[in-house]
Amino acid sequence: MAGRWRSVPRFVLIAVAALSAVALFALWRLYAPSLPRHASEAVLVPVRFADLAGWRSSDPRAALQAFVRSCVILQQKSPTVRLGARGYAGAVADWQQVCATTPAVSSPAGRIRGWFEAGFRPMEVRSENGPAALLTGYYEPELAASRTRHDQFQTPIYGLPENLVSVDLGDFRNELRGERIIGCAGGHRLLPCPARAAIDAAGLKQGEVLFYAADPVAVFFLHIQGSGRVRLEDGSLVRVAYAGQNGRPYKAIGRTLIERRLLPRNGMSMQILRDWLHRNPSQAREIMETDQSYVFFKDASLGDPALGSPGSEGVPLTPGASLAIDPRVHPYGLPIYVAATRPDANPDKPEQAFNRLLIAQDSGGAIRGPARGDVFWGFGNDAESIAGRMKATGRFFVLLPTAVAARLGHRRVLTTS
Secondary structure, three states, X not given: OOOOOOOOXXXXXXXXXXXXXXXXXXXXXXXXXXXXXXXXXXXXXXXOHHHOOOHHHOOOHHHHHHHHHHHHHHOOOOOOOEOOHHHOOOEHHHHHHHHOOOXXXXXXXXXXXXXXXXXXXXXXXXXOOEXXXXXXXXXXXXXXXXXXXXXXXXXXXXXXXXXXXEEEXXXXXXXXXXXXXXXXXXXXXXXXXXOHHHHHHHOOOOOOEEEEEOOHXXXXXXXXXXOEEEEOOOOOEEEEEEEEEOOOOOXXXXXXXXXXXXXXXXXXXXXXXXXXXXXXHHHHHHHHOOOOOOEEEXXXXXXXXXXXXXXXXXXXXXXXXXXXXXXXXXXXXXXXXXXXXXXXXXXXXXXEEEEEEEXXXXXXXXXXOOOEEEEEEXXXXXXXXXXXXXXXXXXXXXXXXXXXXXXXXXXXXXXXX
16 A cells, blocks of 8 residues: 655755666666566457456445545546556546546446446456456454553554655656655665664664554564554554555565475465464564565544545545555556455355456555456455455456547557556
8 A cells, every 4th residue: 555755854855856867777776676577468358248257246336436436536637647557548537527427326236337337348458378367355454552662562563764765766767657666865865774674673763653562463464454453552443554665575474484384385375374473483573574575654543444544546445345456557546347256254165256346546565467456355354354365366357438448449458568
């Protein structure tokens, strides 16, 4: 989930300004291991709504509610801005016209499906190896914490460091637009921010501690999910929303445990990972520190408890209707229909069909590629159970306004470069 930074000290701005375009490009080439080295390419192929498995029986009401929230953001943008990789999704003006016609969110499901059918055309995202998409899930965890450090409350949850700087390289070279580099300013230089192990060992002088949590493993998974809820000692509940990240590469600790033959590859899930870390406290910290990425948060009011924290688009996430995508490929606010499977909340029950319309409203460091999505499942035990075990292949369809789809023609190459 993308965050914001503000109240930046003047020396940070001076440090950034002092970097030349050439220096930034060199830094990006050396220090962007989390970014793909090669373009990810796919093809957009027009299909019919009848080709979308389960469409006729789907309920798009939650997706429409999410889409209306995205429309608020789209209406604020310049109409001429192009959306998606190489502008494949048209201009903002195309979407503003669609947003102006949305039916009431209380409309029957059939009427809402009819509205999408009248105003949009589905196009399937197909890769060189076939149509398979990869879908995972995430949720909003709850953890116990205190505003002061005492007793079992020892693990810090940090706010955004004062010296953290996020640079859009497109401001310096047009061909790099959309690519970002994150660093920490010091001594009039932009340097790599400390990795997880360094922060664990020495703390973070430039970052304010928002809370102290009771369980370091819970804090680690809070970083993975990107936002959560904190239960304070008096029983009150507040949100911790995503504010930023240290710019270091993300590595799934499941991969580390598999590489070290500490866990088998089959059946891997968040629940299994968390259980292993709790059962092996002497090794847990070192394993978690193989993921150099570190997330910073901001204290926020709970707001509507039925919704999630704001995603990268800036709107609260809708459980079961918001999707994290690769923003280098797809624009926020894009309706995306997926045909796949998902786990049942009860681990003893078989997987069930997951044919649903979702809205692109978030992003994540591990979400890369034209047919990659991360479904937001919300808050609570069921959401945790589903999200922690979801990893499915399926089909991935983008819904484009009719006029935009007509301009694209029969096939369109979709690439992140």
